[in-house]
Amino acid sequence: MNTIVLLALTGLGLAALYFLVASGLSLVFGLADVLNFAHGLFLGVGAYGTWWAAGNLPGAGPEGLGFVLAVAFGVAAGTLVAVLVELVLIRPLYSRTIEQVLVTVGLSLAGVALLQATWGADARPFPRPQWSRGVTGILGAQVPNGGLLLIVAAAVVLGALLAFLRWTRYGLIIRAGVENREMVTALGIDVRKAFTLVFAIGGAAAALAGALGGVYFGTVSPGQGGSLLIFAFIVVVIGGMGSVIGSAYAAVAVGLLQQFVNYYGASGVGDLCVVALLAVVLLLRPQGIAGKVAHA
């Protein structure tokens, strides 16, 4: 029983990480049709921004409020990079899907190399609050606090995103744009502002994932975003492109499956099961769990 609770909660922690990366990816893809390979870069910027701020920014540090400030700085940096990427690199290429993919591919190569050039290729210890290293007893299982923090953060982000999509004007435009972009444009609404907005949201969520993932893993390295990104892509496809709630379901399924199979089977089999799940979903339901509709 203890093991099952522990596995479920660590699996949910992993799912939270996937969701934070995948939600932005899914919205960006659903609305703007951009398959964003540079999303891993936003995650890296968030992680390194937090790491840098904790050491150098006055008032920020690895403990208490200072840590909140450091994470806020990292998220702000990630958001800024995402907005800049959208405005400068993606916007001139709208409606040319392949070129956009190519640009984000180039960006992911160059961006990760830039992080590596600046801070070295080796993993660096991440400044994390003392309490996040401890464990909490839940139903007899000793769950690491870093994972719980991720779950809480992902739940908050999910709630905030759903509320934003359901009750605000821009949320309405995004939902409508995912469903039928031409119609929204024809009604005289500038969808491009919404594009920038979803890039900002996606960048912020990915940067948060980078910062909290740093707390969870205890280290930060330039290549971290890349390996997470592939599983995030899988989550997006399984969940249905453009659906936040679909991404959440798919992330939970993928995270739990991976954690349980990796524990009870050989290490690595869980990752293979995830890909098998992807193949099954694609064969039975090619549009994903939720299809291409932004459900609020």
Add this chain to the structure above:
Amino acid sequence: MTDSMVEAPAARVPDELTPHRRGWHGLRPYLPLAALAVAAVLPYSTLELPGIFEGPLNSPGTLQLLAVCLVFGGLAAGYDLLFGRTGMLSFGHALYFAAGVYGTDILVTRAGLPLWQAALLTITGGTILAGLLGAVALRTAGIAFAMVTLAFAQVGAILVARDFGGLTGGEEGLPLDVSGLPAGLVGVANTVNLYWLALAYLTLVVLVVHRVSGSPTGRVLAGLRDDERRVGVLGLDPYRFKLVAFTLAGGLAAGGGVVYCLIVGGASPHITSSELTLSLLVMVVLGGPGTRWGPVLGGVLYTYLDHRLTAFGASDAVESLPAFLSRPLSQPLFVLGTVFILAVYFFPGGLASLRSRLTPLARLLPTRRTS
């Protein structure tokens, strides 16, 4: 002449770059043959090219670098069959290449098979693998296809990294056991044979791709790239044609893997990474997708730069720059990624389109002078 001897297939470029001259067109069909001949006799030259290669042309180090460049040129040409000629954006091409490398390595080193059997089995296996996975992946199209192939390639990377059954050597890779290989392919002194092997592979891939794209099948593939629905309306099954292209490209990549395994003498896990597929994409786009020589040129240049930019980054000229410039410049991927982004914006046709882009300029210049 010396310049054209540096990167062998680059010798085919001058016809793209030189202005039109009468009589030139009569020679053009023979240029690839001439380039091939130059590339084939290259190892007999003791020319020193300081700054471009570290040793003379026939030194083993230079020949090995050239051989790797040629293999990637062939690989890029094979990938172009998917991306440039059929319009399929596959992110999993590294899988079939890695299957070739690891297949040969495991069959020779672990199973102790002779090389020709191992190579034959590997290429057959790689082709079947591509056919099977393609049959599943091609049920999706466009971006979903890209993601599915990416996921399949990731399985390959996981399998290699987790080292099931101790077959692949995990993170450390698997050095090739050379004791059972033909003597002509072993040892530093025989690097030249590997170079010729790589050249033969490149020639084979270029011939196959050329032959396929000129055949009726190739015309259907081009039709799929331009308008898939229309091909369907004409009564042809897009799925089958795409599967043929996918399987063929996979088999060619597996063949490249066999050659690569011999050249570098083993397998290392980084060739399974999605980064390799992304670099293939970069090579094809830099060279010019859907053109005959563009992808080859892109592959050779990219690989050369990837290897040589490391030395360039460590050189004094770069070291003396301020840190915020010298550090990014010492990362080959930063330079190549930036060049790639610029190419997507300003040279959508890649290197192969340079001539058509420069012709208007060339025409403009004399008229300015006369007026």
